[in-house]
Amino acid sequence: MPLPPASGTGKYFARAAKSIRLIRQGCTNRPFFHISVTHRRRLNSQPVIEQLGSYDPMPNFNNEKLVALNLERIKYWLGQGAHVTTPVAELLGLAGFFPIHPRCYMTAWRNRRTERENLEKQKAADAAKAS
Numbered sequence: 854m855p856l857p858p859a860s861g862t863g864k865y866f867a868r869a870a871k872s873i874r875l876i877r878q879g880c881t882n883r884p885f886f887h888i889s890v891t892h893r894r895r896l897n898s899q900p901v902i903e904q905l906g907s908y909d910p911m912p913n914f915n916n917e918k919l920v921a922l923n924l925e926r927i928k929y930w931l932g933q934g935a936h937v938t939t940p941v942a943e944l945l946g947l948a949g950f951f952p953i954h955p956r957c958y959m960t961a962w963r964n965r966r967t968e969r970e971n972l973e974k975q976k977a978a979d980a981a982k983a984s
Contacts, residue, residue: 870894873905873930874938885909888922888941890930905930908944920944 872893879885888906895901906922913919927950931937937945945951 871902871930871933871935872938873927873935873941875908875940876901883911888944890935893936903930920948922948922950924950 870893871890873888873890875886876889876891877884877886886908887901887904888908889901890903890905891901892899903926905926906920908921909919911918922945927945937951939954939956942951943954943957946953946957
């Protein structure tokens with residue numbers, strides 16, 4: 854009799870033991886990430902299964918953060934039961950592959966609120982300076 858999936862053995866565990874996640878590369882103060890399929894409990898010394906893309910979080914001279922995705926292979930690995938981590942889900946949501954992640958909405962809301970507060974402070978400082 855086969856064991857149930859919750860026991861950690863069998864087909865379900867073998868298929869679900871993969872995750873699509875960011876793997877940090879680059880130097881100190883200059884991160885660069887590879888989007889890769891790995892085993893969930895992978896050590897840093899172990900190789901990845903497949904690289905699916907890259908993400909450069911440092912803005913370039915056009916203030917762009919560059920992302921490269923191989924969507925066909927991402928579809929394949931999702932079909933194989935791979936788990937997607939939250940940062941990768943955010944990137945895929947911004948790319949239009951997944952629904953937009955709620956954290957993206959919260960970040961945008963906080964940025965708008967901070968900008969509004971800074972404008973109000975600046976107007977108050979200008980009014981105090983003029984009088």
